[in-house]
Amino acid sequence: AQSVTQLGSHVSVSEGALVLLRCNYSSSVPPYLFWYVQYPNQGLQLLLKYTSAATLVKGINGFEAEFKKSETSFHLTKPSAHMSDAAEYFCAVRQTGANNLFFGTGTRLTVIP
Amino acid sequence: EAGVTQSPTHLIKTRGQQATLRCSPISGHTSVYWYQQALGLGLQFLLWYDEGEERNRGNFPPRFSGRQFPNYSSELNVNALELEDSALYLCASSPGGPNYGYTFGSGTRLTVV
Numbered sequence: 197a198q199s200v201t202q203l204g205s206h207v208s209v210s211e212g213a214l215v216l217l218r219c220n221y222s223s224s225v226p227p228y229l230f231w232y233v234q235y236p237n238q239g240l241q242l243l244l245k246y247t248s249a250a251t252l253v254k255g256i257n258g259f260e261a262e263f264k265k266s267e268t269s270f271h272l273t274k275p276s277a278h279m280s281d282a283a284e285y286f287c288a289v290r291q292t293g294a295n296n297l298f299f300g301t302g303t304r305l306t307v308i309p
Numbered sequence: 310e311a312g313v314t315q316s317p318t319h320l321i322k323t324r325g326q327q328a329t330l331r332c333s334p335i336s337g338h339t340s341v342y343w344y345q346q347a348l349g350l351g352l353q354f355l356l357w358y359d360e361g362e363e364r365n366r367g368n369f370p371p372r373f374s375g376r377q378f379p380n381y382s383s384e385l386n387v388n389a390l391e392l393e394d395s396a397l398y399l400c401a402s403s404p405g406g407p408n409y410g411y412t413f414g415s416g417t418r419l420t421v422v
Contacts, residue, residue, distance in 0.1 A: 239413030299352040
């Protein structure tokens, strides 16, 4: 069965610092992986997705993620944090043979001025 | 292009009552997904509808049900409400197929008192 684990429920970074949000997946087949962001009192917005093409995926708002099969990881990074990046971030994996996604428990990112 | 719309925004019900939540997908999207986001529990997959059929179901009791209409809109029904059903219910849509990410609505906040 597919699942994702997000390490760290809360991450704090200084404005301008590197953002690294961790996601490890479990899947018996090549996975489809996604990162979403949720701002307060809103739904989720797709940041980027991996669908077995390039292993380095670029998304919106300067975020990118690298698929590493050997580490079963799909960590989200951004070189320089901005105050507007403060939100909750969710990693997700598509269930094999279906289209529904399983989400991780989320990581709340705080950006310190 | 209109996004995914959910109604109502907020809903307050008494324990034991029934709640009906509605979702209109993006035009052209045939798949609708429902998720429950309870405090501290992340996003839990509820239901997936595609082309009017229920395609997959999460680990929720039968009192959670729904349907998809010919115009691809959907409703989620929750019978015999319990206090722990209080949560944000998110609807998402996609064009179908595993390569696509979801577009989420802003959710319905259900409070059971």
